[in-house]
Amino acid sequence: MKTRMNWLDTIFILLAAVLAVFWEAAFQGIRHLLGAQIDLLPPLMVYASLSAGLSTVVLLALCGGLGFDSLSANPLGISVLPLLAVGVAIYAGRELILRDQTFARVVIGLGASLTVPVLTLILLLTTSHRPLLGWGTLWQLLVMSVAGALATPVFFELFGWLHRTLGRAHVSELSFRPDREIRRGR
């Protein structure tokens, strides 16, 4: 049952990645409002690396990164490595993270949402591409990290709800056991 739920979880995470990338390419209301498009893949990666296995983290980095690059002017594959680096770093230290705390989720979401675009920009610059950079980039990074920080606990809540809805309810064992009942005679 647990294995089946794990696979279901991986499928949900990958579906969420596809929907997130589609949303980023189709709807630009936030960019018109704040001057920056937010990226939902880093908060999703935080959820995957804190709650799922390493295979899910790798699949998310591959599918999410390649999907994002396929709709963007980015060179194909450039977003995979930053997502993977952040995912693996969180996964490696997840035993030390208080992942049930909302504050911890927000802080990790903030860090991941800042690290992924910065690493992507560094990779672009080292591969002799010329992205659009300036002082405004700092504002864009701020918007992306704050939005990512806020989206992280939302992803945890969303996937938690999916687990509760689709997973089998955990039956708690009673302390009363009939085989240990003391029968008193007359």
Added chain:
Amino acid sequence: MLKRPHYIALGLVVVLTLTILNLPSQTTARLKLGIGSMFLPLFGLATSSQRLAEKAGNAIVPRRELLAQNEALRRENQQLHLQLIDAEKTVQENQHLRKLLVWQQQSRLKLKPAQVVLLEPANWWRTVQIDLGTRDGLSNNLPVLSPDGFLVGRISQVTVTRSQVVLLGDPNCKVAARVDNPTSDTGIIGASGPLDRDFVEMGFLSRNANLKPGQLVRTWGKGGIFPENIPIGNIIDTHSIEYGSSSIARVKLAVNFGALDEVLVRFP
């Protein structure tokens, strides 16, 4: 903690990614198209739901208003029809005179309308994707205009069904431009700031350039990509750079990229 098989798997993914990054550009374009087609059902769904919403909106427009709009459009159509007949006569006359003077015949403007289907998800590029590709005769570097005839950008990547348009203001879209003033000052339209979607910088201007706010900027025609006289925008202000040896101007683009739903691809 990570175990040895984990490290091997991660190493394989890194090698795979580096291989994809080093693929030839044509293979990458095909791969991009293949992966991008995964999103097609979602875009189809979004388009049909938008049409449904439009239909629902149209259904509640009063009949009286529709009739009034219809009448206004009919009158405008009649006027445009007369203007077209007049223009055709002028074209014929022009061709006849050019023949008499043994001048080269002017080719008619060939435009193809396209729909913007995708916007750039990354903050560090300015591109859109349109629904025309090689099957519609598109090739790299064709100029793209707005429905009003203002310059939007150029085609930067073409696949069978879709093309990527790199917009003005992107670091990869540089345009040789000329200002509509008595000295016909020339310069290069380059990238703008990451937050300035409506403005671009015009550099490489002479230090004696006589620029004034409001002057129209058009394509110059040098460089081999953009034909001359396509309007780009208007001068906002200028300032000297490099200790006064040259100047730079801020140009307000005539195109509103935020509301760009349709474009025209101009064929040579």
